[in-house]
Amino acid sequence: MLELLLPPPVDPLWDLTEAFGADARPERLNLVLGVYRDHTGGTPVMAAVREAEIRLAQRSVSKEYRGLSGNTAFNRAMLSMVLGDGGASERAVAVQTVAGSGALRLLADLICRTRPGTTVWISDPAYVNHRPILEAAGLKVRTYGWLDSEGRSDAEGMLRDLAGARRDDVVLLQGCCHNPSGVDPDARTWEALASLAALEGWVPFVDLAYHGLGDGLEADLAATRMLAERVPEMLIAISCSKNFGLYSDRTGCAVVLGASRQSLRHVETALQNAARTLYSMPPEHGAAVVTAILEDDGLRTAWRTELDAMRGRIEANRAGLAARLGALGWDTQAASLARQKGMFSMLPLSAEQMVRLRGEFAIYGTTAGRINIAGLPSDRITCLARGIAGVLER
Ligand code: PMP
Numbered sequence: 121m122l123e124l125l126l127p128p129p130v131d132p133l134w135d136l137t138e139a140f141g142a143d144a145r146p147e148r149l150n151l152v153l154g155v156y157r158d159h160t161g162g163t164p165v166m167a168a169v170r171e172a173e174i175r176l177a178q179r180s181v182s183k184e185y186r187g188l189s190g191n192t193a194f195n196r197a198m199l200s201m202v203l204g205d206g207g208a209s210e211r212a213v214a215v216q217t218v219a220g221s222g223a224l225r226l227l228a229d230l231i232c233r234t235r236p237g238t239t240v241w242i243s244d245p246a247y248v249n250h251r252p253i254l255e256a257a258g259l260k261v262r263t264y265g266w267l268d269s270e271g272r273s274d275a276e277g278m279l280r281d282l283a284g285a286r287r288d289d290v291v292l293l294q295g296c297c298h299n300p301s302g303v304d305p306d307a308r309t310w311e312a313l314a315s316l317a318a319l320e321g322w323v324p325f326v327d328l329a330y331h332g333l334g335d336g337l338e339a340d341l342a343a344t345r346m347l348a349e350r351v352p353e354m355l356i357a358i359s360c361s362k363n364f365g366l367y368s369d370r371t372g373c374a375v376v377l378g379a380s381r382q383s384l385r386h387v388e389t390a391l392q393n394a395a396r397t398l399y400s401m402p403p404e405h406g407a408a409v410v411t412a413i414l415e416d417d418g419l420r421t422a423w424r425t426e427l428d429a430m431r432g433r434i435e436a437n438r439a440g441l442a443a444r445l446g447a448l449g450w451d452t453q454a455a456s457l458a459r460q461k462g463m464f465s466m467l468p469l470s471a472e473q474m475v476r477l478r479g480e481f482a483i484y485g486t487t488a489g490r491i492n493i494a495g496l497p498s499d500r501i502t503c504l505a506r507g508i509a510g511v512l513e514r
Pocket of ligand 1: 154218219220221222247294299327328329359360361367371372
């Protein structure tokens with residue numbers, strides 16, 4: 121059997137990670153993977169998470185099966201956090217998933233069960249796993265523009281492309297801190313997207329992976345909440361990997377909004393059936409931790425403070441990099457970097473310049489120019505600015 125297996129395509133990010141591992145230069149800097157790092161270069165367990173884990177360990181009595189929707193208190197907490205209490209959350213169903221990726225896949229399966237072969241529109245550029253997840257579920261993928269030639273949000277191009285979206289198509293939108301570009305639409309463009317969706321009847325599918333790491337938790341959720349109030353149906357994939365630092369605990373949630381409670385009557389069972397054929401039940405630990413934090417005023421405040429501090433570090437890194445690049449004479453490039461938000465930045469470099477950044481300066485970003493700005497140690501900001509200037513000069 122196995123002799124029939126064709127060589128599979130290699131994930132370019134893991135390829136780069138391997139090349140980094142083999143790089144012997146002491147100054148090597150890995151900015152490829154999307155993981156938050158503190159000033160020491162570590163990805164610590166958040167203090168609120170550690171405290172919640174201690175409390176859970178003290179009162180844990182059983183690891184019995186939880187059910188196909190996972191931890192229901194967690195699902196309620198996710199609805200309340202993302203949509204607020206009342207309003208849209210009254211016409212929503214939520215099930216716990218295996219992190220954000222699991223939510224994307226489960227919702228893709230739901231779309232397929234509803235209407236096989238549905239077209240889902242994704243941004244160009246998109247998160248590297250959007251297309252593979254959607255296609256693996258059997259959906260068709262088309263793209264809409266995201267950036268103009270100067271690397272700004274291209275509202276006009278996006279709305280023009282999405283004018284081609286038909287009723288019952290699905291449009292996947294990252295709710296904030298767009299991966300890979302760090303560029304988000306402004307509030308007016310989000311409003312225009314909501315009007316278009318309401319008018320044409322396509323279904324927004326919001327991917328939330330970085331809320332809290334852009335402009336602050338509420339601000340980062342504003343576009344999602346506005347959309348939820350304006351359209352009858354909507355899908356939301358929530359990841360707790362970044363904002364709770366629960367990467368390996370695989371914690372997330374899939375949310376489906378319907379025009380009414382009645383319209384949602386088959387949704388939870390359909391999601392449960394889909395989960396059953398994929399992985400059966402999601403892991404409990406991360407969901408229990410998040411619930412313990414969100415249900416306790418003290419832990420919730422501690423978590424918000426920590427999250428704000430992470431966001432502050434990311435902002436300081438980005439501002440520092442832009443300032444140093446500006447000081448080296450690259451003002452336009454610096455201004456474009458300074459406008460970006462969230463864990464990622466797109467460097468103003470071509471694929472060939474990114475390869476040179478790796479070869480000449482031991483700085484690793486993706487070949488498309490994405491770097492993890494949250495993974496940059498503060499004492500290496502100048503070195504990164506010099507590297508960028510170095511490859512821009514020649
Ligand atoms: N969506 C986006 C835009 C992402 O960047 C990521 C992870 N990097 C995910 C979803 C999935 O995250 P996870 O499965 O780790 O929660």
